Amino acid sequence: MLVIHRSVVLATALLLGMSVIDAAFAQKQGGILKMYHRDSPASASIHEEATYSTNIPFMGVFNNLVMYKQDVAQNSLESIVPDLATSWSWNADHTKLTFKLRDGVKWHDGKPFTANDVKCTFDMLMGKSSAKFRKNPRKNWYENVTDVAVNGDFEATFSLKRPQPALLALLASGYTPVYPCHVSPAEMRTHPIGTGPFKFVEFKANESIKLTRNPDYWKKGRPFLDGIEFTIIPNRSTAILAFISGKFDMTFPTEVSIPLLKDVKSQAPQAVCKVVPTNVSTNLIVNRDSPPFDNPDLRMAMAMTLDRKAFVDILFEGQADIGGTMLPPPQGVWGLPPEILKTIPGYGPDVKKNRDEARKLMQKAGYGPNKRLKVKVSTRNIPVYRDPAVILIDQLKEIYIDGELDVVETANWFSKVARKDYAIGLNLTGNAVDDPDQAFYENYACGSERNYTKYCNRDLEKLFDQQSMEPDMDKRKKLVWEIDKKLQEDVARPIIFHIHAGTCWQPYVKGVTVMVNSSYNGYRYEDVWLDK
Amino acid sequence: MTAYLVRRFLLMLLTLAGISVIVFVLLRIVPGNIVDILFDAAGFVDPADKARLEAELGLDKSILVQYASWIGGLLRGDLGFSYVSEKPALAEILPRIPITARLAGLALVFSILIGVPLGVISAVKQNTGLDYALRVLSLSGLSMPAFWLGLLILMAFVAAFGSIPIYSDAPKSFWDSLVMYSVPAAAVGFRSSALIMRLTRSSMLEVLRQDFIRTARSKGASENSINYHHALRNAMLPVVTVIGIEAAFLIGGLIVTETVFNIPGVARFLVEAIRWRDYPIVQNLVMFIAVIVVVINFLVDLLYAALDPRIKYSD
Numbered sequence: 035m036l037v038i039h040r041s042v043v044l045a046t047a048l049l050l051g052m053s054v055i056d057a058a059f060a061q062k063q064g065g066i067l068k069m070y071h072r073d074s075p076a077s078a079s080i081h082e083e084a085t086y087s088t089n090i091p092f093m094g095v096f097n098n099l100v101m102y103k104q105d106v107a108q109n110s111l112e113s114i115v116p117d118l119a120t121s122w123s124w125n126a127d128h129t130k131l132t133f134k135l136r137d138g139v140k141w142h143d144g145k146p147f148t149a150n151d152v153k154c155t156f157d158m159l160m161g162k163s164s165a166k167f168r169k170n171p172r173k174n175w176y177e178n179v180t181d182v183a184v185n186g187d188f189e190a191t192f193s194l195k196r197p198q199p200a201l202l203a204l205l206a207s208g209y210t211p212v213y214p215c216h217v218s219p220a221e222m223r224t225h226p227i228g229t230g231p232f233k234f235v236e237f238k239a240n241e242s243i244k245l246t247r248n249p250d251y252w253k254k255g256r257p258f259l260d261g262i263e264f265t266i267i268p269n270r271s272t273a274i275l276a277f278i279s280g281k282f283d284m285t286f287p288t289e290v291s292i293p294l295l296k297d298v299k300s301q302a303p304q305a306v307c308k309v310v311p312t313n314v315s316t317n318l319i320v321n322r323d324s325p326p327f328d329n330p331d332l333r334m335a336m337a338m339t340l341d342r343k344a345f346v347d348i349l350f351e352g353q354a355d356i357g358g359t360m361l362p363p364p365q366g367v368w369g370l371p372p373e374i375l376k377t378i379p380g381y382g383p384d385v386k387k388n389r390d391e392a393r394k395l396m397q398k399a400g401y402g403p404n405k406r407l408k409v410k411v412s413t414r415n416i417p418v419y420r421d422p423a424v425i426l427i428d429q430l431k432e433i434y435i436d437g438e439l440d441v442v443e444t445a446n447w448f449s450k451v452a453r454k455d456y457a458i459g460l461n462l463t464g465n466a467v468d469d470p471d472q473a474f475y476e477n478y479a480c481g482s483e484r485n486y487t488k489y490c491n492r493d494l495e496k497l498f499d500q501q502s503m504e505p506d507m508d509k510r511k512k513l514v515w516e517i518d519k520k521l522q523e524d525v526a527r528p529i530i531f532h533i534h535a536g537t538c539w540q541p542y543v544k545g546v547t548v549m550v551n552s553s554y555n556g557y558r559y560e561d562v563w564l565d566k
Numbered sequence: 567m568t569a570y571l572v573r574r575f576l577l578m579l580l581t582l583a584g585i586s587v588i589v590f591v592l593l594r595i596v597p598g599n600i601v602d603i604l605f606d607a608a609g610f611v612d613p614a615d616k617a618r619l620e621a622e623l624g625l626d627k628s629i630l631v632q633y634a635s636w637i638g639g640l641l642r643g644d645l646g647f648s649y650v651s652e653k654p655a656l657a658e659i660l661p662r663i664p665i666t667a668r669l670a671g672l673a674l675v676f677s678i679l680i681g682v683p684l685g686v687i688s689a690v691k692q693n694t695g696l697d698y699a700l701r702v703l704s705l706s707g708l709s710m711p712a713f714w715l716g717l718l719i720l721m722a723f724v725a726a727f728g729s730i731p732i733y734s735d736a737p738k739s740f741w742d743s744l745v746m747y748s749v750p751a752a753a754v755g756f757r758s759s760a761l762i763m764r765l766t767r768s769s770m771l772e773v774l775r776q777d778f779i780r781t782a783r784s785k786g787a788s789e790n791s792i793n794y795h796h797a798l799r800n801a802m803l804p805v806v807t808v809i810g811i812e813a814a815f816l817i818g819g820l821i822v823t824e825t826v827f828n829i830p831g832v833a834r835f836l837v838e839a840i841r842w843r844d845y846p847i848v849q850n851l852v853m854f855i856a857v858i859v860v861v862i863n864f865l866v867d868l869l870y871a872a873l874d875p876r877i878k879y880s881d
Contacts, residue, residue, distance in 0.1 A: 074838060076604060076650055169604055169615055224652060239651050239658070240838050241830040242734075265734050267828045268838075272732060275720050276828075279730040301724075445598025445843065448606040483611070 061258050061545070065564035069284045070273045071264040074240045077168075077223035080211055081159065084171040086553050089208045090287055091243045091264050093557040094257070095142075096211030096228035099133050099152065099190075100202060104558050107310075107550045109468050110367045111199070111507070114206045118147065118229065128197035128505065135188040139252045141214045142233045149184035154215035156182040156192070167219050172466075174476065174483075175204045178502075197503045203469040208555040231257035231560040240266055251560075258545070258563035270294070278302045283543050283564070288312050288553050290536035292350050298538050307538040309353055312553045313361050314464040316345075316422050318528040319486050321457050326407065331395040333525040336458070338380040338392035339433045345425055346531050355532040356381070358518040359473055362532060365550040367468050368514045378522045392433045401434045411437040412456040414447040422530065423460040430458075451486045461486065463527075468551040470514045474498045478526055489526040542566040574867070578860045585856045589849055590633050599625055600649040600843045623649055636849060646846035650839075655846040659832070659854065666831035668743065669824070670816045672751035677758035678809060682798075684759075685766025685805075690793055692771060700763065707760025712819050716753045716826035723749075733829040750827040754819045758812045765808050769801035776800075802873055810866035814859040 075087040080096065083089075099119040106113040116122070119133035139147040157163040160176045178201070181193045192201065204210060217227045226234050231253070232245035243264040247257055265282070267273040274294055277285050278301045290298060290307065298305055318336065320327050327333060346354040355362045358378070362369035375381050380388055401407050411430070413423040420441060427437035437458065442450055450456060465473050475498060476482055480490035494517060501513035522528065537548050542565045549556035598606075601619050605611045620626045624635065639646055645655035688700040724730055731750075737743040773779065774797050782796050820833035832851060839847035871877045 076842075166615075166618075168619060169612070173612075220652065238830070239648075240835055265828070267732075269825050269828065271717055272720060272730075272826055272828055275724050276730050276732055279724045279728055281730055281732070281734065443597065444606060444841075445603045446606075449598070449602055449611065452611060 061563045062565060063258050063563070064260050065566065067259050067262045067284065067543070067559065067562060067564065068282050069262065069264050070267045070276060070282050070286055071243060072270075072273070072286045072289050073268050074266050078226045078234065078237050078243075079167070079219065079223040080209060080226075081155075081213065082167045082169055082171070082219070082223065086208075086287075086557075089554050090557045091245070091262070092226055092234075093208045093211070094230050094232040094245060094262065094559045095226050095234050096213075096230045097139075098206060098208075098210050099135075099212060100206045101208075101558070102206045102549070102552075102555045104556060104561055105545075105547045107547055108365060108367065109203075109206070109549055109552050109555055111203055111469075114202050118152075118212055122202070124199075128199065128503075129194045131192040131194070131201060133190050133192075135190060136252060137188055139229050140250055141216075141229055142227045142248060143214075143217075145214065145216060147212075147214075147229050148187040149190045150187075151212055151215050152190040153182045153184050155211075155213045158213070158219070165219055168223070172209060175210075175472065177475075196499070197505070198471065199505050200469050200471040200502060203467050204472065206555070207467045207552075208557060209466050231558065232259075232262060235261070240268075242266060253560065257560040259559065262559060274298060277305075277538065280540070284539040284546070285537055287537045287548065287557070288535040290538055292353050292534070292536070295536045295538075298536075302538075304541050305538045306541055306543075307536050308548045309534050309536045310548050310550045311355055311361055311365050312464070312533050312535050313366070313466075313468055313551050314462055314533045314553070315357075315359070315361075316418075316530045316533065317461055317463055318426065318530060319451070319456075319459040319461045320525070321454050321459075322487055322489065323454065324457055326399065327457060329399050330525070331399050334379065335392040335395040335399070335433050336430065336435070337522075337525045337528040338388045338395070339429050340380055340426075340528060340530060341385045341429055342381075342531055343385075344429070345422055348425060349421060350531075350534060353534045355534070357532055358522050358529055359477070359527075360470060360514065360518055361465070361468055361551050366532075367551065368470055368511060368518075370515055370518050374515055374519060378519060380528070381522070389432050396433050396435075403434065406434045406436050408436045408438070409457050410440040411458050411460060412440040412442055412450065413460040414462075415441040415443050418533075419460060419462060426460055426530075452483075454488070459486075461527075462533075464553070466552060466554040470498075470510075470517070471502050474501075474517060478521060487527050489521075489524065491520075491524065491526075494520055574864055578864060581860055582853065582856055586637065586849075586853060587633075589852045590629075590636065593843070593845055593848060594629060596843070598843060600845070601625065603842055636846075640850070640853070645850045648839075648847050649844045650842050650847075655850050658835075658847060659851060662830060662832045662835050663854075665829060666817075666820060666824070666833055669747050669751055669754070669829060669831060670813070670820060672744075672747050673755035673758065673816055673820075674809070674813055676748075676751050676755035677762055677812065680755070681759035681762025682766050682805065685763040686770055686793060686798060688763065688767040689770035689774065690789075701767075704760040704763040704767075707756045708764075710757070711822075712754055712757060713822040713826050715756060716750070716823055719749060719753055720826065732827050750823050750829060753827070754816065754823040757819065758816065761812065762805060762808060766801065766805050769804050770797055773797045773801045799873065803870065806866060806869055806873060810862050813862050817855055817858075 071091060073087055076083060078092050080088055080092055097118045099117060100114050101117040102109045103113045103115045118136050118139060120136050121134045123132050135149055141147060154163065156176065158165055158167060159170065159173060160179060161170065161173055178195050178198050179192055180195055183191045211228065213222060214227050231248055231251045233248045235244040235246050237243045246261040247259060267276065274297060276282055278298060295307060298307060320333050320336065322328060342356045346352060357375065358370045360366055360368040363371060382388055411423055411427050413419040423439055427439060430437045451459060463477060476484050478485060478489055479495060479498065497513060497517050501510050501517065504510040504513060539546055544563050544565050545561040547556060601616050605616060624632060648655050648658050651658060684700050688697050691697045720730055733746060737746045779792060779797055782792050817833055820831065821837055824831045824834035836851045
């Protein structure tokens with residue numbers, strides 16, 4: 035009996051040992067990952083675009099100084115790891131951030147990577163170099179950076195106007211690759227050269243994007259894939275059918291809507307699907323300077339009539355989040371906790387009570403059942419904007435506001451909003467990084483280009499800076515909650531809901547991690563492999 | 567005849583000149599240009615960057631100067647550069663032409679091969695069960711939108727064969743090409759075949775009642791000879807006209823079909839270029855399509871004389 039027992043123990047130990055070894059060496063090398071792409075990106079230059087249509091296919095071509103760990107779903111300051119940098123350090127007053135850089139890294143054209151490439155990249159982003167991007171959408175991310183200096187070939191130092199611990203969060207984004215000094219911005223738009231795990235092969239507009247394995251990648255053993263091929267299929271029905279038929283290994287990330295997800299699950303039950311927040315919020319924008327919306331009571335009434343749950347139930351079958359400016363927990367790192375959220379006007383669960391109060395405010399402003407306010411509700415002419423705008427119009431009727439849908443073609447949407455040629459609008463705001471430094475300054479700082487409602491609160495701006503400089507994460511979180519609560523109470527840009535969307539892949543695709551609090555940072559694909 | 571050809575040629579040039587003006591002006595009337603769209607995607611506008619980019623693309627010049635520059639380039643064979651891809655417009659357009667040409671050609675062949683014989687059968691078997699069935703078929707072809715039919719075909723393929731007949735890589739052989747294009751060609755050609763079928767039927771019915779058919783029959787000609795040699799030839803005149811017009815209209819149908827079957831042809835490219843306000847691509851593509859349409863119409867006119875010797879083109 036004892037002998038048998040020992041044998042069993044030995045066999046079990048052996049099996050366990052084998053499984054551990056197997057797990058460690060399980061990844062298979064080879065194969066082309068085939069995905070469809072939702073549209074043809076304007077260019078291949080990540081720095082010049084503001085859409086993940088560019089990030090997703092081209093992030094694997096590049097490296098950053100630092101990046102969000104690709105197998106950790108929640109981006110945070112804790113999940114940032116070195117990439118082209120081997121380490122980083124702050125000076126005593128947190129105004130200088132020094133990166134030690136990796137030696138022996140080569141660009142895809144064989145030239146060596148040095149600290150000069152880091153300086154060139156950030157000088158261009160800050161608008162300080164003679165070489166210019168055609169457009170530079172994230173220039174304001176580096177407003178606190180005064181200079182990038184190099185010390186030899188493998189050290190670069192960022193000098194800041196004031197401490198900003200979260201600069202690392204911006205540098206870790208998929209939006210912040212290091213570009214080569216020796217390749218012009220124009221060439222980077224059509225034939226990007228990087229140091230990343232995949233080399234660019236070709237980009238045929240409206241047709242396909244092809245990447246191939248970089249055999250000289252500095253991270254030994256990576257990538258597992260021989261390449262990635264994106265077939266551009268703008269028609270969503272065709273794309274989903276093609277995935278169901280097995281033509282593609284993976285859908286375009288976060289492009290499967292909740293209703294489409296049902297189709298996928300019923301027709302391809304073997305598919306692995308993940309539904310996560312995209313860190314894109316749908317919000318109400320109100321022209322605060324245009325009468326009668328210069329009356330704060332009217333703006334508050336509109337915020338209080340919102341039945342956020344109805345939006346979420348109708349559009350997402352319950353699968354979306356209600357929150358403030360920052361993405362709500364648990365996926366969001368900085369979002370308002372439910373106990374604070376429900377204390378904000380309009381967020382209470384009793385919609386009838388909220389609307390009674392909203393109607394009183396409208397009556398105070400001179401409106402009522404016999405004197406209704408007629409207004410145009412402007413929005414962009416694409417379904418993700420249009421559908422919630424229709425629900426918004428329906429909900430505004432509850433407080434004597436008769437909205438008329440004013441759909442604006444994409445080409446004219448931003449210019450219309452920027453010149454404040456609207457009364458009420460329904461807008462979407464995407465955050466590339468789940469960090470208050472990106473969200474607050476970009477969308478709520480006085481004079482910011484993307485502050486569409488021109489909300490301006492100088493006192494609150496001081497708090498923006500205070501939270502940005504705060505090195506203690508717990509203290510910073512408290513400040514962020516205070517700011518977010520104030521933004522909602524001031525009806526700066528009432529957040530209606532935070533969108534969720536799905537990504538699906540075939541079961542033999544392994545090593546995929548879908549980021550849960552950003553749609554812009556998880557597409558390096560160096561850990562993805564095919565088990566077939 | 568020569569004078570007629572010269573007159574028609576000059577008329578063609580005048581038509582093309584008119585189209586060039588209309589396309590150019592229409593594109594500028596549509597709100598927003600490429601720079602607006604590029605900055606819209608970024609969610610902001612930097613006025614200095616915008617002005618620099620507009621100057622770089624020549625959009626800051628007057629409309630007249632822009633038009634003269636485009637036409638001048640066109641006459642020299644310089645089609646300019648795509649605003650989006652920054653590649654020569656010719657290099658962007660040329661590889662897509664054979665794709666659409668194959669699809670349109672196959673669709674036209676499909677519509678003629680199905681439409682004409684079934685139209686004849688329908689006329690010859692007038693008011694029989696077969697005629698009714700063919701009329702229902704032709705009506706359904708006319709009423710079904712191409713995108714809907716395309717999606718139905720795709721769904722049927724996925725359900726029945728577990729595969730999807732969409733374009734993903736360039737076909738390597740003639741056979742691959744035929745297999746790849748035949749399904750979308752059938753989808754887009756179905757509507758045209760229905761139209762041709764109905765027209766052939768009504769035209770045949772009219773001709774079959776003519777005296778010369780009765781004469782042929784009384785002289786003992788076989789029914790096949792009467793239907794296909796005497797009647798069909800005389801009934802083809804309006805059908806050929808419609809085939810000519812359909813060849814031009816196919817481009818419209820191809821926009822939807824190329825999108826549903828994900829074929830990177832000219833039609834889908836044109837829609838994308840309009841979305842981006844990629845003027846060099848849109849202007850040159852529309853002119854290319856206009857040339858095709860004008861030439862097809864010219865050839866159809868010439869075909870009339872071949873089909874009906876009574877038609878003479880006077881000098």
